[in-house]
Amino acid sequence: MAKMQSTVTPFPGKPLEITSFHRTELMPILSLYGRMVAAGEWRDYGISSLRDVAIFSVFRHSAENPIYRIEKNPKLARKQGQYSVVAQNGKTLRRGHDLKMVLRVLEQRLIRIVS
Numbered sequence: 001m002a003k004m005q006s007t008v009t010p011f012p013g014k015p016l017e018i019t020s021f022h023r024t025e026l027m028p029i030l031s032l033y034g035r036m037v038a039a040g041e042w043r044d045y046g047i048s049s050l051r052d053v054a055i056f057s058v059f060r061h062s063a064e065n066p067i068y069r070i071e072k073n074p075k076l077a078r079k080q081g082q083y084s085v086v087a088q089n090g091k092t093l094r095r096g097h098d099l100k101m102v103l104r105v106l107e108q109r110l111i112r113i114v115s
Contacts, residue, residue, distance in 0.1 A: 019074055020049040021056065028100050029056050029070055032107060042067075068093075068106065 021029070036042040036058075044059040046066070053073045057066035069086040076082050081096040085105050094105040 017051065018049045019052060019054045019072060021047070021054050021072060025072065025099055026056075028103055032103055033058065036106070070103070 033045060042058050043061060046057045048055040053071055056070040058068045060067050065088060067088045071084045072082055074082050083099045083102040084095040085093045085102055087093055094102050096102045
């Protein structure tokens with residue numbers, strides 16, 4: 001997948017690069033989000049586009065800490081993989097190069113909820 005970086009110029013003369021999710025990356029994330037909302041597990045989300053990492057945070061309630069974070073860190077693309085799923089306690093549940101494969105760890109939790 002293509003690396004999505006946009007340039008923001010907060011002050012003249014000093015561009016700042018921001019890492020963000022591409023539309024092709026958001027499609028499987030939002031598809032999973034919709035299924036989890038329909039199952040009653042997730043209620044809200046937030047997207048953060050920072051300098052080095054893009055984060056899709058999932059909340060059970062909007063006033064809480066995120067229960068999961070789906071992170072994109074392009075600096076790890078050649079090493080462990082740029083995508084990761086991090087639990088509320090900070091433990092990395094899965095990391096990899098393919099976003100759909102990384103998201104399977106959360107889909108397995110959906111199967112347990114429904115059955």
